[in-house]
Amino acid sequence: MTGPLVALPPGKFLDCVHCGLCLSACPTYLELGTEMDSPRGRIYLMRAVHEGTLGMTPDVVRHLDLCLGCRACETACPSGVRYGELLEAARVVVDARHRRPLVDRWRRTLISSIFPYPRRLRALLAPLLVLERFGILDIVRSANRWVALLPRLDSWTPLAEVTPAQGPERRRIGFVAGCVAQVVFAETNRATVRVLSRNGCTVITPPRQGCCGALSLHAGQQRAALDAARRNLDTFPGDLDVIVVNAAGCGAMLKQYGQLLAGDRVYADRAKAFSAKVRDVTEFLAMLPITPPRGNLRTRVTYHDACHLAHGQGIREAPRQLLRQIPGLELVELPESDTCCGSAGSYNLTEPWMARHLAARKAAHILGTGATCVAAANPGCILQIRVALRDAGNAIPVLHPIELLDQAYRPRDA
Ligand code: SF4
Ligand code: SF4
Structure with a gap:
């Protein structure tokens, strides 16, 4: 089938002047060296589909599937091409028009029907809890590289709905706990709430909040993504000063609610107001500013720029600024720090070959710095880089920068 991509004015493609300056920033082009796996090549394909000169063929879908959606090309592009918007529209069309092979369909259905729902994810992981009770989970951990990276399973207690500020209240915060992160990164969430509270913030964590919708949007399931956005708008109180999130991918999505729901008569105004309040936790704390931590960590840290923080939200300095405030922490710069690690939402599950290559490239750069610890402000990157470093021996x-900050506060709080 041919025809226009949804909700895209034709002019969007004309912003691309084919200069090629984005090519060396694109991880898939760096790995494969093929034009159609570069931003310029993909824009060419999307435009041809949009104008009806090319169908959404399996080959076109393959090149689009291989795109990480990392948006490094947006940072590199001097013409201001909004590649992320083009890709999102294209993926909606792929989802509607292209029938994938059975195994691919099953895998994608499994991801979209489990990951955005913390209860289902907990149910899926529940057998591991039983193994832990019987003391045999460590055997499974030693045999399975992904299970090995899960935190201790007894940490699945929900956050308190209200965590009071320590000392006089400076801000009233809504905290986005995430969907996968609630289950797999519960300790990072707890550290985030502790650091916010330690810095005079009352933290409200609405228990009925759900997935931000990013997983659905990146899979081309726009309706599910918008439903997730509306649910969160109904859940978070309107009187909060700031909405704080510690996952870069979710933050980029939450900041998009206003744009995504601009045509919704009921939710447009609330979505715009909500998005205007969203801050990544590092962005928020750097401008607060924080009470300087006193604990000496004596560690050499390198920082990986999560794509949806650096390219998606333009946040690079805030996490580095926070890390530099930790006594005894030496920050060393990472080569290609803002090149995708291959995590990219559920990309490492749908495109494991490319994801592994990019992870290995990231691990080699990290180990070359001589760092004794890595900081990354996105749960998906943290998991991906842990696996890569483990594979590299x-x-x-x-850790998330907030966990290092939390450690640096603890000796003083104890
Ligand atoms: S989003 Fe990332 S992977 Fe996709 S074309 Fe742009 S730079 Fe390449
Ligand atoms: S996307 Fe931007 S940088 Fe890349 S070829 Fe087009 S105009 Fe040039």
Whole structure:
């Protein structure tokens, strides 16, 4: 089938002047060296489909599927091409028009019907809890590289709905706990709430909040993504000063609610107001500013720029600024720090070959710095880089900057 991509004015493609300056920033082009796996090549394909000169063929879908959606091309592009918007529209069309092979369909259905729902994810992981009770989970951990990286399963207690500020209240915060992160990164969430509270913030964590919708949007399931957005708009109180999120991918999506729901008569105004309040936790704390931590961590840290923080939200300095405030922490720059690690939402499950190559490239750069710890402000990147370092034979810790900050506060709080 041919025909226009949804909700895209034709002029969007004309912004691309084919200069090629984005090519060296594109991870898939770096790995494969093929034009159709570069931003310029993909824009060419999307435009041809949009104008009806090319159908949404399996080959076109393959090149679009291989795109990480990392948006490094947007940062590199001097013409201001909004590649992320083009890709999102194209993926809606892929979802509507292209019938994938059975195994691919099953895998994608499994991801979209489990990951955005913390209860279902917990149910899926529940057998591991039983193994832990019987003391045999460590055997499974030693045999399975992904299970090995899950935190201790007894940490699945929900966050308190209200965590009071320590000292006089400076801000009233809504905290986005995430869907997968609630289950797999519960300790990072707890550290985030502790650091916010330690810095005078009352933290409200609405228990009925759901997935931000990014997983659905990136899979081309626009309706599910918008439903997720509306649900969160109904869940978070309107009187909060700031909405804080510690996952870069979710933050980029939450900041898009206003744009995504601009045509919704009921939700447009609330979505715009909500998005205007969203801050990544590092962005928020850097401008607050924080009470300087006193604990000396004595560690050499390198920082990986999560794509949806650096390219999606333009946040690079805030996490580095926070890390530099930690006594005894030496920050060393990482070569290609803003090149995707291959995590990219559920990309490492749908495109494992490319994801593994990019992860290995990231691990090699990290180990070359001589760092004893890695900081990354996105749960997906943390998990991906942990696996990559383990595969490279040097499993140094990979933590969210907020966890390092939390550690640096703790000696003083104890
Ligand atoms: S989003 Fe990332 S992977 Fe996709 S074309 Fe742009 S730079 Fe390449
Ligand atoms: S997307 Fe931007 S940088 Fe890439 S070829 Fe087009 S105009 Fe040039």
